[in-house]
Amino acid sequence: MNVALIGCGNVGQGFLSLLLEKKKDLEAKGIKINVVAVCDKIRGSAFDPDGLNIAKVLDLASKSDISAYPSVITNMDPFAVISKTNANVILEATWTDLRSGEPAFTHIKEALSFKKHVVTTNKGPILLYFKELMRIAEMNEVELRFEGVVLSGTPVFNLVRECLPESEIISFRGILNGTTNYILTRMEEGLSFEDALRKAQELGYAEADPTMDVEGWDAGAKALILANVLMGANLKLNDIECEGITSLKVEDVKGVLSRGKRYKLIAEGYKDGSVVKVSVKPQEVPLSDPLANILGTLNAITFSTDTVGDVTIVGKGAGGREAGYALFADLISLAKKLCKA
Structure with missing residues (x-):
């Protein structure tokens, strides 16, 4: 070859x-x-x-x-x-x-x-x-x-193609951006959004212009690809409901943690009747949910299937x-x- x-x-x-x-x-x-x-x-x-x-x-x-x-x-x-x-x-x-x-x-x-x-x-x-x-x-x-x-x-399409043959992806939800996940993790430790972002930039996790990450558009693009490839949709960027993490304060992040939840920037795709919809927004995720315990720069996706129920895969989502x-x-x-x- x-x-x-x-x-x-x-x-x-x-x-x-x-x-x-x-x-x-x-x-x-x-x-x-x-x-x-x-x-x-x-x-x-x-x-x-x-x-x-x-x-x-x-x-x-x-x-x-x-x-x-x-x-x-x-x-x-x-x-x-x-x-x-x-x-x-x-x-x-x-x-x-x-x-x-x-x-x-x-x-x-x-x-x-x-x-x-x-x-x-x-x-x-x-x-x-x-x-x-x-x-x-x-x-x-x-x-x-x-x-x-x-x-x-971290395998996504190969996972579905090779390990979930003939399975219908009913929905998916996941953490698809390591930059925002790192920032939220550091905010739990008491850093402000601005300080956590600055640290992410120092470590090379965030670009000099972090807009695509922190406003949710990077995760949104990935979610749209998942919906189009795995769920047969034909969606564009203007079809997505997208909200980033810039409005979250330290007290918001630490407050939900005290109630047994974590803020995560969740990208999800699901069927509303025959229509596939995609959204990205901060959500309060119960600590019992596998996605709540994805910390730092790690990413994860949970696929809901018609064959074996929920399947979650975790791994690094970036890096040369x-x-x-x-x-x-x-x-x-x-x-x-x-x-x-």
């Missing part, structure tokens, strides 16, 4: 590091993954049809100088990587834009049209163009995988290695499927 990586930031480097760690184990199982091209807007690009040395790519990526890779083709843009290399799988790990889905949407659409399988961790295209992209993939008889768009490396693992896991699953075919 020949792979090209578009986007070699924290996620892309996380994937390459995991592949380097697991390469011998994979080859012993008959799975050979050749990284033939890497392309990054800031760090440069390199293409060798026989395969790149992953350790060398990682070293050059850390110096933002992938184009210094010796004796290979360099200075390729994403479209050249998609159309002019021998990669049969494109990994798309560029930045996320929830308003336009670009540039990832065009990268993914182009790759699928060239009959190349795609694995992505990018929320934007899956949120905005899921059905269109799946139609293109089906028309070209290739796969589109996107495990990492909701809980990073974790998101890199989502790419890795989808790629291994794809490789096994293609081998069987």
Whole structure:
């Protein structure tokens, strides 16, 4: 399997590091993954049809100088990587834009049209163009995988597909944003919202502009993806009821704790008759609820099914290695499927 990586930031480097760690184990199982091209807007690009040395790519990526890779083709843009290399799988790990889905949407659409399988961790295209992209993939008889768009490396779609076959997802509710969960945890300890946010930024859990997190839109986007993919909805951002945590005070957070509850930013999707609805808002969650005990940056989702009742999964929802693992896991699953075919 020949792979090209578009986007070699924290996620892309996380994937390459995991592949380097697991390469011998994979080859012993008959799975050979050749990284033939890497392309990054800031760090440069390199293409060798026989395969790149992953350790060398990682070293050059850390110096933002992938184009210094010796004796290979360099200075390729994403479209050249998609159309002019021998990669049969494109990994798309560029930045996320929830308003336009670009540039990832065009990268993914182009790759699928060239009959190349795609694995992505990018929320934007899956949120905005899921059905269109799946139609293109089906028309070209290739796969589109996107495990990492909701809980990073913690399995969600693979869990439902592989472990809950023929189960109907009646509803879901979860903690889908680690930044806000960390802030609420620190507010329980007495920090103000402002101080907890500042600490989250210092630790790298929150962006310099944390609006998407603290106003609930990051969790909302993930909830919409879950509803569209797992419940057959066709919802957009303006279809969601969204409220963040900015209005909560320390006394609110500590007050509900004294009553045996915790404030959590809960994203949920459910059916109202035949209509799927999605909301994100702070809720008082009883301590007996599994979601109440998800602290710090951890995320969790509880799926309600028609077969085995409630199923809850807990794990990290962000991080370069974790998101890199989502790419890795989808790629291994794809490789096994293609081998069987």
